[in-house]
Amino acid sequence: MSATQIPTTMKALITQANNTSKVQDVPVPTTEDDEVLVRTVAVALNPVDWKFIDFFNIPGTIVGCDVAGKVVKVGKNVTNVAVGDNVASFVHGGIKPDLGSHAQYVKAAGELVWKIPDGSITLEEAATISCGLYTGVQALFHPKRLGLVEPPQKVSGEQWVFIYGGSSSLGLYGINLAHLAGYKVVTVASPRNFELVKSYGADAVFDYKDPSVVDKIKGVTHNTLHHVYDTISSPSSQILSIKALAPGPGTVITVTVVTEEAKKLRHEDVHIEHTVIYSALGREYPFIDGLRPAEPADRAHMAHFLKSLPQFVKDKLIRPNPVKLWEEGLESIPDGLQYLKDGKNSGEKLVIRVD
Structure with a gap:
């Protein structure tokens, strides 16, 4: 045309x-x-x-x-x-x-x-695919977010990632991406969606309303969890995400503003940060705290990943x-x-x- x-x-x-x-x-x-x-x-x-x-x-x-x-x-x-x-x-x-x-x-x-x-x-x-997947790519693989090994490369050994909100759009893509990179994935969801999140690559899933869910996450991960992607980012999910971390360094990436409660709960080795997918567009953009500057590095990172996406989709590695x-x-x-x-x-x- x-x-x-x-x-x-x-x-x-x-x-x-x-x-x-x-x-x-x-x-x-x-x-x-x-x-x-x-x-x-x-x-x-x-x-x-x-x-x-x-x-x-x-x-x-x-x-x-x-x-x-x-x-x-x-x-x-x-x-x-x-x-x-x-x-x-x-x-x-x-x-x-x-x-x-x-x-x-x-x-x-x-x-x-x-x-x-x-x-x-x-x-x-x-x-x-785009919004949900792009956010997951940024949260999981960007060097200034969780900085995980990026597909098609795979992580060596057993390393766990916790994705809060596994049955959400962001959660499903987060699980899919982390699994594609070779990570073990633990998530939380409503019981009616347990089989759904497992089909996208979750290795363990628990009811987010279970009073003992933190202990169960620590148990299945052998208390080795250092990376969290919170796709819901409510006050309660941010608190649970921090509590699930193992001792030592840890990073929690949220998709909404980090709450004061979460900031107070974390210990000095834990970093919690809000990722904004609009920065991947590489142009300045308005946000709740005013006009944010362009982030060319964020756009370059996303553009690089997208070169591999068609083949991932063709091979049914991204669903x-x-x-x-x-x-x-x-x-x-x-x-x-x-x-x-x-x-x-x-x-x-x-x-x-x-x-």
Whole structure:
């Protein structure tokens, strides 16, 4: 498809001044030399989508982070994908009027787009991968986060990683990635999801509500646990994560702000830090503490991993989240976001087919 066949306007889910969102006609994004334009086929919904509407509302911006579709335009500096390729990617929705996944066309950084191998997974499945997987890659393998051995390399010997919230989207990808790198994985989840998390590579799973869960984690890991990825990051999960650590150095990576209770509980050898996946986009971005600077090293790390992702998917070493198809069309997204907000989703990723 040539650029002349791309329309000038599109439909997109736009944030409103009253902390809601609705579908409106807006201009199709223009792209830079290092970007691609994707015609959207499917989008996945994430809790951050409704949080940007409710708590960080910038009226007139496009909602959404995860997208899968077909490339219709490629910047001159992009070499990893071509027009006509089926791809998926992650963008920072909710901050700009021309950037967000819940739209008929989405622009994305070329090196942060990955090509979906022919005959591997569906576009609906691919839509689940980017945000959840990218966050796991950053949390587990970035040298300034947990710094674990990164696939396709594998760790030597028996080393344990604790992933809190194993049946969440982030949890399933965290388990998958740590298992792929050769780590032993212990996690917590609701009993109804025990078999699900085991199918993604968990070696041991316990009920997060079990009063003796910390003792059980220490028992199965032989009290050798030094790495934790907390994919829920509530006050209680941060405290449990710290308590599960073995004596000596330890690192806990969270996906929300570290609580004061967690800071007080940790001993001097324990490092607990909040990772923000938006830094992997390599551009400055707004956050609750103000405008954060660009992190080129974070983008370079993610771009490097994504070079291996298509083969991992083709070889079925990376598995998409179980898909829960929602109603079709952008207009159905607000109801899907409310479903997430109400806490009704478990062990599945909400996906909406746009085209």
